[in-house]
Each structure stands twice: as structure tokens, then as C-alpha cells.
Amino acid sequence: MYALREFLTTQRNGLRLNKYLKLILSLVLLYTFVTVGLPNLSKLAGFTKQHQIIIDEKIEAGAWFYIFVEQIREIEPRVSHTLKYSPGSQSISKD
Amino acid sequence: MSNPTTKPEGKYSFLLKHEDYWAIWLGAIILIFSMFIFFGNSPANMDKIIADSNATMKAEAEKAPFKTMAWFDANAAKTNLKGSSAPLAKSVTKYFAVPATWSNDNPMKSFFLSDSDAKAKSAASADKYAQTKAATAKAKDAASVAEKAASSAGFKDTTLNKEADTKIAAWQKAKAAEAKAKTAAETKPYNYLVTMLVLLIALAILFAVGRYFMGDSVGKFLVAFPAVFIVAALSFFIGGHEFAKAWGLEYVMWAIILGFLVSNTIGTPKWIMPAVQTEYYIKTGLVLMGATILMNKILLIGIPGIFVTWVVTPIVLITTFWFGQKILKIESPTLNIVISADMSVSGVSAAISAAAACRAKKEELTLAVGISIAFTAVMMVVMPMVIKALGMNPVLGGAWIGGTVDSTGAVVAAGEILGPVARDVAATIKMIQNILIGLMAFGIAAYWALVVEVDKTRKVDLSFSAAMREVWDRFPKFVLGFIGASILFTFIYSGMGADTSKVLIDNGTSSFLGSLQKWFFALAFASIGLSTNFREFGKYFKGGKPAILYVCGQSFNLALTFVMGYIMFMKIFPSITAKLMM
Known part of the structure; x- marks a missing residue:
């Protein structure tokens, strides 16, 4: 009985190790995809120049709501001031 | 540990037992907290800066057929007013930070930047900051000269107006580059x-x-x-x-x-x-x-x-x-x-x-x-x-x-x-x-x-x-x-x-x-x-x-x-x- 229990425990541990190995390998693959795959995919797709602009301007291209995009904080007042205080306009809109 | 059976069952107990209501209560607590932090801590001279900026932009817009330097300065002064800059707001929001942007050369930078690394990064960016600062000053002088020339002609000379507009745009571009270089030159350590x-x-x-x-x-x-x-x-x-x-x-x-x-x-x-x-x-x-x-x-x-x-x-x-x-x-x-x-x-x-x-x-x-x-x-x-x-x-x-x-x-x-x-x-x-x-x-x-x-x-x-x-x-x-x-x-x-x-x-x-x-x-x-x-x-x-x-x-x-x-x-x-x- 003792031997059987030991055998079954060992088997289970072995199985677990395989699962953890799968997880670790998956995480390594994911990391490799991000650090090596994505930069090369940019080149392959011909997006290098555009992606470099996004990186240089520190744009969070995946940000999915306006409050998450830092640039909006400058863009919104600039547009609103441009329309409200239009240069050369004789009739500036009132508040 | 919870024991729901011991809690009293009132007419409105459903308000405390349903996930939807808890989303509302938790949201309300956070919203009240945020109002407390920001609404009582407005930046110094906020009303004056806003009023002055608006008056300047209005006057400049009536004066010239392009956005003058004063117009841009007023826009910047107003845009730079941020409730989030208040000390209390800063000390709370720093705990909401998410891991930073990183590149292949230093993944740990996402979570942690030591004092020495921050200083090294600042030092490495110092030259670029100095260059961009000088470039901005130069662009500003050029823009100022061009704007004065356009002003002298009563903003009626289209060539001079166009020249001033172009120089001012170049000054704004230089200013943006300087701001970016300044951020890099003033890198601070962090530990997320x-x-x-x-x-x-x-x-x-x-x-x-x-x-x-x-x-x-x-x-x-x-x-x-x-x-x-x-x-x-x-x-x-x-x-x-x-x-x-x-x-x-x-x-x-x-x-x-x-x-x-x-x-x-x-x-x-x-x-x-x-x-x-x-x-x-x-x-x-x-x-x-x-x-x-x-x-x-x-x-x-x-x-x-x-x-x-x-x-x-x-x-x-x-x-x-x-x-x-x-x-x-x-x-x-x-x-x-x-x-x-x-x-x-x-x-x-x-x-x-x-x-x-x-x-x-x-x-x-x-x-x-x-x-x-x-x-x-x-x-x-x-x-x-x-x-x-x-x-x-x-x-x-x-x-x-x-x-x-x-x-x-x-x-x-x-x-x-x-x-x-x-x-x-x-x-x-x-x-x-x-x-x-x-x-x-x-x-x-x-x-x-x-x-x-x-x-x-x-x-x-x-x-x-x-x-x-x-x-x-x-x-x-x-x-x-x-x-x-x-x-x-x-x-x-x-x-x-x-x-x-x-x-x-x-x-x-x-x-x-x-x-x-x-x-x-x-x-x-x-x-x-x-x-x-x-x-x-x-x-x-x-x-x-x-x-x-x-x-x-x-x-x-x-x-x-x-x-x-x-x-x-x-x-x-x-x-x-x-x-x-x-």
C-alpha cells in the first residue's frame, strides 16, 4: 500500500511539473513574442517609421478611453481655444 | 469571516446584497473621495490665470490673422493649470501608478528605477536638454522678430504674416522638443x-x-x-x-x-x-x-x-x-x-x-x-x-x-x-x-x-x-x-x-x-x-x-x-x- 501511494504521489507530482513547465514555457514564449516578435513584426509589416513616431511621442496607442491618453489634455484646450479665439476673427464668440 | 445568516433582513437589505449596488456604493465612495481631494485644492491663482489667459487670447485673436506668441503663451499658461499638480493629489495618485514603459535594454525599469540609474539617465539627457533649450531660445528670437515685422505692417502684409506664422510654429515645435528633453533630464527614481x-x-x-x-x-x-x-x-x-x-x-x-x-x-x-x-x-x-x-x-x-x-x-x-x-x-x-x-x-x-x-x-x-x-x-x-x-x-x-x-x-x-x-x-x-x-x-x-x-x-x-x-x-x-x-x-x-x-x-x-x-x-x-x-x-x-x-x-x-x-x-x-x- 505504501509503495502504491508513493507511486501515485510521484505520478501526480510528475504531471504537475509538466503543467508548470508548460506555463513557464508559455510565459517565456509570450515574453519573446513581445520583446523580439513585435519589433520584427513592425519591420515585416513596413510599420517601423509609424511605430517609431508613436514610441517617440510616448502615445499609448492601445488606450481605449480619452482620459487614458495624456495628449488629450493638451489637445482639447488647444482645439477649444482655436475655435473660441480664432485669429483674425472680428466676432469672437462670447462665453 | 462573514456569516450572512446572522445579519438582519431589512426592507432595503437587497441594497447591500447585490453586486450591482455594491459597484455603485464603492464607486460613490471613490467619487466622493476624489471630489474631496480636488475640489478643495485648486492651484494657486487659478481664477486670475484663467481670466488673464482668456483676455490675452481674445485680444491677440482680434489683433492678428495668426496665433501670436502671446496667444500661445496664454494657451500654455491655462493648459498647465492642473488639479492633479496639488501636493495632496500627487501624494495619493502616486499609489495608483502602473508599471512604466520599458524597452529591451532594461525590463526592470518597468517596476523600479534606482537613484543612481535616475541620475545616470538625467546626466545622459542633460546635453540634449541644453541643446533643445538653446534651440528654443533661438526659435523664440526668430519668431519674435518675425512677429514684430508683421505687427509693424499692421498685420496687413500677407508675406510677413505667413513668415511670422511659420516662425511661431517652429518655435512651438522647438518648445515641445525641449519639454520632452527636460522630462528625460529630470528623471526621478521610483519604486512601483x-x-x-x-x-x-x-x-x-x-x-x-x-x-x-x-x-x-x-x-x-x-x-x-x-x-x-x-x-x-x-x-x-x-x-x-x-x-x-x-x-x-x-x-x-x-x-x-x-x-x-x-x-x-x-x-x-x-x-x-x-x-x-x-x-x-x-x-x-x-x-x-x-x-x-x-x-x-x-x-x-x-x-x-x-x-x-x-x-x-x-x-x-x-x-x-x-x-x-x-x-x-x-x-x-x-x-x-x-x-x-x-x-x-x-x-x-x-x-x-x-x-x-x-x-x-x-x-x-x-x-x-x-x-x-x-x-x-x-x-x-x-x-x-x-x-x-x-x-x-x-x-x-x-x-x-x-x-x-x-x-x-x-x-x-x-x-x-x-x-x-x-x-x-x-x-x-x-x-x-x-x-x-x-x-x-x-x-x-x-x-x-x-x-x-x-x-x-x-x-x-x-x-x-x-x-x-x-x-x-x-x-x-x-x-x-x-x-x-x-x-x-x-x-x-x-x-x-x-x-x-x-x-x-x-x-x-x-x-x-x-x-x-x-x-x-x-x-x-x-x-x-x-x-x-x-x-x-x-x-x-x-x-x-x-x-x-x-x-x-x-x-x-x-x-x-x-x-x-x-x-x-x-x-x-x-x-x-x-x-x-x-
Whole structure:
């Protein structure tokens, strides 16, 4: 009985190790995809120049709501001031 | 440990036992806290700076046919007023920070930057900062000379005006480069591992309070929560890689994938499951989002903006949903509406709101988000190429991008590739479209309660009051918190006035709530990944119908937005286009 229990425990541990190995390998693959795959995919797709602009301007291209995009904080007042205080306009809109 | 059976059962006890209500209570606590932090701590001389800036811009606009240097200085002085700069606000929001952007040379930079590394980075950037500073000073002198020359001619000489305008634009460009170099030259050390630990404890307690009243084991929740939080934190880390950001692959996607990897390899351990609470995190995040959906913004770009967003978008949403139901015959109406919403309104944010409003399955939300991210990654680069190739007017191009590319960040990125005018128009159009989310979520929740789910219930009592009761029972209550927060903050915004609100709400409470929302949604998507079997996706993608729906809907969206943008910006309101071009 003792031997059987030991055998079954060992088997289970072995199985677990395989699962953890799968997880670790998956995480390594994911990391490799991000650090090596994505930069090369940019080149392959011909997006290098555009992606470099996004990186240089520190744009969070995946940000999915306006409050998450830092640039909006400058863009919104600039547009609103441009329309409200239009240069050369004789009739500036009132508040 | 909780013991719900010992708690008294009052008439209103349901208010403390339902997840939807807890989303509202937690959201309300955070909103009150944010108002306390920002509304009582406005920047010094705020009113004077606003009044002076407005007066200067008005006077300069009347004086010259281009934006003068004083106009830009006044704009900058006003824009730099930020409620988030107040010491109390800074000391609180630093705990909401997510792991920083990193590149292959130093992944640890995402979590930790030592004092020596910060100093080294500052020193390395010092030369560039000095150069850009000198370049700005030179550009400023040149702009000043050109503006004086134009002024001497009474701003009547078009050549001198054009020269001044060009020199001032060059000065603004140099100033932007200097600001970027200054940020690098003043790099400060940070340790997000510590701030994230504090946040973990705070969020665990916050969410545990709700779980306690809902009858769950607080102990089990507290033990499990750090595991979900770690997946969320890792999703920010992966999404923080510079190329992940450039591709628009944000934490939402990585949180799902990381969760998948755990659940589909080792299997999510049972002890983690008490904190795998997708809807709880999403609903609370959405109540906070409600406070940033400010109706006051819909007129930002005038009537053309309304037509390109609030007229085109609902038409595309309804048509795409109809197409999915009647032509493609998508089996699940919830999957159909979530994809229709994310494609027509604003990507992930609309998908989350729509999914919560119609109680879509987590696999359906994941699929919609995945499709949206994939198409957005391509559209944000290809659309500027097409617009450039067609030689399209930048205002029209910007409006086209803003109305069609799903996520706001991708819209700004696509606009940036095109140029400053297109970027500003695109971002503004998208922002107005973002505001539509509140109404859309309410509409979907009401439609589902009144129409879609009606057949599933037995109609025993046909009286009006019974029908209303049934509708109320089916209506997702958290939507009331979502809409309520939107209405409340819209009123506060109006009451304060646009200028003060920009400082205390846009650059105050909204940035505060935004930082926290990111964590809530990361926890939600990590929970989705941790509780989903990859094989289950097959049945939702049957026949590739979801992708076909997206492609057909987006094609219609592209056509209608372009036509509407052309009519509005080029034919009916060319004066607005001319102003935006300045």
C-alpha cells in the first residue's frame, strides 16, 4: 500500500511539473513574442517609421478611453481655444 | 469571516446584497473621495490665470490673422493649470501608478528605477536638454522678430504674416522638443513595487467589504486577491513594452492572455477563484467611468462634430446589429451587440459597457475586444497612409480617423502620423464619440430589459405595474450608477464653468479616476482569463461570423463617416475647417 501511494504521489507530482513547465514555457514564449516578435513584426509589416513616431511621442496607442491618453489634455484646450479665439476673427464668440 | 445568516433582513437589505449596488456604493465612495481631494485644492491663482489667459487670447485673436506668441503663451499658461499638480493629489495618485514603459535594454525599469540609474539617465539627457533649450531660445528670437515685422505692417502684409506664422510654429515645435528633453533630464527614481503593494492592500480591503455584505468569505477573498492582482500587474508590465504600446496592444489583452495561460496550463487553483470576480470589478470601474462621461464636451467642435459622431455612430451601431441578426444570423444577440458597439462607438470601452449592460458572456466580450484590437492595430497605421496618398484635407482626414478607428490612443497615434491638425481633430472627434458610451449603455440595458429578454419570462400578470416590475428586475442596476455619475459630473462641470472644470475635473478627478479604473479593468480581464477555457471560444467564432460582422460594419462606418465628414467639414461648415487649420 505504501509503495502504491508513493507511486501515485510521484505520478501526480510528475504531471504537475509538466503543467508548470508548460506555463513557464508559455510565459517565456509570450515574453519573446513581445520583446523580439513585435519589433520584427513592425519591420515585416513596413510599420517601423509609424511605430517609431508613436514610441517617440510616448502615445499609448492601445488606450481605449480619452482620459487614458495624456495628449488629450493638451489637445482639447488647444482645439477649444482655436475655435473660441480664432485669429483674425472680428466676432469672437462670447462665453 | 462573514456569516450572512446572522445579519438582519431589512426592507432595503437587497441594497447591500447585490453586486450591482455594491459597484455603485464603492464607486460613490471613490467619487466622493476624489471630489474631496480636488475640489478643495485648486492651484494657486487659478481664477486670475484663467481670466488673464482668456483676455490675452481674445485680444491677440482680434489683433492678428495668426496665433501670436502671446496667444500661445496664454494657451500654455491655462493648459498647465492642473488639479492633479496639488501636493495632496500627487501624494495619493502616486499609489495608483502602473508599471512604466520599458524597452529591451532594461525590463526592470518597468517596476523600479534606482537613484543612481535616475541620475545616470538625467546626466545622459542633460546635453540634449541644453541643446533643445538653446534651440528654443533661438526659435523664440526668430519668431519674435518675425512677429514684430508683421505687427509693424499692421498685420496687413500677407508675406510677413505667413513668415511670422511659420516662425511661431517652429518655435512651438522647438518648445515641445525641449519639454520632452527636460522630462528625460529630470528623471526621478521610483519604486512601483512598493506603491503597488499599498494599492493591493487598499483594493483588497475595498472590494472585500462588498464581498462580506454579499455573503462571501472575506478571508478567502483576501487570500485570493493578491494572485489576481499579480496577473493584472504583469499585464501592465507586458503592455508597457514600447512595441506593445506602438502596436496598441494594451494591458487588457495581456491580462486575458496571462489569465488564459494559467487557467489552460496548470488550471486556476481553487483558492484563487473567490477573487476571480469579473463583473464586480467591471461594474465598479464603469461607475467610475460614468464620472468622466461629460455631456458638456459634445459641442467641442460644433455641429460638424455632432453629425460625425452622434448621428453617424448610432446609425452604424443599429444597422450593424440588424445586419448581424437578420443577414448573418448570429446566434447570440449579446455577442452581436458587443461587437457592433465596439466597432461603431469606441472599441474596448464600448465593448465593456455594452457587455455589462446586456449581460454578455465573458467569452463574447473577450472575442469582441480581441477583434477590435487586431483591426485597430492595422487601421491606425494604414488609414494615415491612405489619407496621405489621397491628399485629403487634414481636418477631413482627422474626422474620418476619429469617427472610425476604435480606441482613442490609436486615434491620437494615427493623427500624429498625419500631422498636428489631423491629430487634434481626430482626438476631439473621438472624445465626443466616447461620451456616447453612457447613452449607448443605457439604451442597450433598456432594450434588453424591454425587448430581448421579454420572451424568456412567463407573462402571468399583464398589468402595467407588473410589467414595469419585471423590466426593473431585469435592468442592470449598476447602469443607474454609471448614468448617475455621468449626470452628476456633467452638472458639476456646468456649474463650475468650462475653464475651472478643465483644471479640477479634466486635469483633476478624471485623471485620478482614470488611474484607478485601469486597475479595476485589469483585474476584470485577468479574472476573465483565469476563468476561461480556451476551447470554449470555438463555438463563439463559428463560421468566422464575428469577424465578418466587424468587417462589414466597419466598411459601412468608413463610408458613412467619410461622407458625413465631407458634407459637414468641406461643404456646410468650411469656416470651422478653416479655423481648425490655423
